[in-house]
Amino acid sequence: xxxxxxxxxxxWYYALPSYLxxxxxxxxxxxxxxxxxxxxxKDGQVSAVRDICPHRAVPLSCGRFNGQEVECCYHGWRFxxxxxxxxxxxxxxxxxxxxxxxxxxxxxxxxxQGNIWIYMSDGDKSQPSPLENEVPVxxxxxxxxxxxxxxxxxxxxxxxxxxxxxxxxxxxxVHRVWWWRSGKLHEEVKQFDPSPYGFTVxxxxxxxxxxxxxxxxxxxxxxxxxxxxxxxxxxxxxEEITFGKHRVSNLTAVTPISETETEVNFVLxxxxxxxxxxxxxxxxxxxxxxxxxxxxxEKQQIGLKYNPxxxxxxxxxxxxxxxxxxxxxxxxxxxxxxxxxNPVKSILLRWRA
Numbered sequence: 001x002x003x004x005x006x007x008x009x010x011x012w013y014y015a016l017p018s019y020l021x022x023x024x025x026x027x028x029x030x031x032x033x034x035x036x037x038x039x040x041x042k043d044g045q046v047s048a049v050r051d052i053c054p055h056r057a058v059p060l061s062c063g064r065f066n067g068q069e070v071e072c073c074y075h076g077w078r079f080x081x082x083x084x085x086x087x088x089x090x091x092x093x094x095x096x097x098x099x100x101x102x103x104x105x106x107x108x109x110x111x112x113q114g115n116i117w118i119y120m121s122d123g124d125k126s127q128p129s130p131l132e133n134e135v136p137v138x139x140x141x142x143x144x145x146x147x148x149x150x151x152x153x154x155x156x157x158x159x160x161x162x163x164x165x166x167x168x169x170x171x172x173x174v175h176r177v178w179w180w181r182s183g184k185l186h187e188e189v190k191q192f193d194p195s196p197y198g199f200t201v202x203x204x205x206x207x208x209x210x211x212x213x214x215x216x217x218x219x220x221x222x223x224x225x226x227x228x229x230x231x232x233x234x235x236x237x238x239e240e241i242t243f244g245k246h247r248v249s250n251l252t253a254v255t256p257i258s259e260t261e262t263e264v265n266f267v268l269x270x271x272x273x274x275x276x277x278x279x280x281x282x283x284x285x286x287x288x289x290x291x292x293x294x295x296x297x298e299k300q301q302i303g304l305k306y307n308p309x310x311x312x313x314x315x316x317x318x319x320x321x322x323x324x325x326x327x328x329x330x331x332x333x334x335x336x337x338x339x340x341x342n343p344v345k346s347i348l349l350r351w352r353a
Contacts, residue, residue, distance in 0.1 A: 005157060007032045007256055008327060009122035010334055011234045012135045014253030014265050015109070016116045017149045021046060026070065028061035030257050032120050035059065036107065039081050042067035048107040048118055049083035060104070082106050110135045114145045115251070115267060122334065134196075136236045138249045141269045148268040148279060150286045156297050158256040159327075160304070161264055162235040163320040164297050165252060169353045174296050175289060185352045192318075194344040197330070198232035199322055206241075231319070233326055246272055266290060316351035 013031055016038055021027050027038045028051050035051035037060050051059050053072040063073040069086060070079045078087035083106035085099040108119035108128060117135040119128050154161045164170070172185060191202040206225040225243040235254030240247060248270040255263045266286055271279065312321055325343040333340040 008234045012117045013255045015118040018114045024067040026065045033258050037061050046111050047081040048109050050105040054102050146267045147271040150266040152264050152290050154262045158262045161254050161262040166319045169316040174292050189350050193346045194342045199344045200230040203228040315349035
């Protein structure tokens with residue numbers, strides 16, 4: 001039986017699309033069962049602190065933010081955007097008190113390509129190592145706002161969201177839509193290689209069973225679409241599709257909220273300029289597509305309540321098996337304070353879908 005129900009630490013998790021955090025505003029979130037307050041100062045800098053006042057445990061998000069300091073709504077304690085306590089109104093001038101004793105935890109934050117990432121440590125270290133300092137990026141995308149962002153909650157533990165989204169054999173049964181693929185099953189043959197904290201599907205032509213989607217790409221760009229897909233821990237999938245002179249890229253990032261809820265973030269780049277008039281339709285289709293994944297994962301929870309043995313097969317379930325292997329190896333390497341050793345080896349996989 002697969003027993004991997006733990007949350008990985010010391011990794012970058014997707015926090016929020018940049019446009020949802022305006023200057024001088026706050027957004028309260030929960031990541032890995034921790035309440036976190038995302039803050040953007042008036043000058044545009046993003047930071048994150050624990051969303052609990054150390055005095056009486058009232059969420060700081062219930063208070064006020066003037067663009068520089070957060071004021072607790074209970075007793076007016078004030079904290080700067082780095083979590084440092086800078087004021088306790090009830091103290092008298094002669095009551096010399098070291099306010100640093102009342103600081104709240106802060107979290108490393110990076111903002112790139114229109115996305116905000118947060119580093120969730122294990123408590124033993126607050127800053128990421130040089131390698132860990134590299135947040136996931138979509139190659140070929142300059143600093144810009146994505147053309148489309150869709151955020152959806154899945155009612156499941158992160159593992160089931162990740163393995164469900166990477167599963168190559170569910171499409172004929174879950175995604176029954178004309179614009180995505182034909183109804184026939186075809187043999188798939190893909191070459192996989194190890195890559196940092198994960199694996200990559202080598203560049204290949206769009207699958208034969210996705211002939212309808214191939215036609216759409218041909219009409220848009222005049223070229224046969226080719227695809228490269230990479231996955232890395234904790235749950236980041238990047239897909240790059242080239243057709244003619246165009247390249248469309250999407251990032252799907254999975255962030256756990258709790259043991260029973262996970263947030264899936266879909267971010268799309270590279271929609272050709274003339275096609276952007278159809279963004280509302282593309283948004284509807286993306287929401288419908290992710291909604292189908294959410295629906296089947298929701299049904300999956302009915303059976304998971306009985307703690308069944310999950311039996312994975314070759315080769316269509318190999319990516320799921322790798323995910324669990326990667327997760328266990330990362331946890332062991334972190335615990336043993338040693339270098340991560342990627343368990344994935346280059347291999348050709350075959351399945352029908």
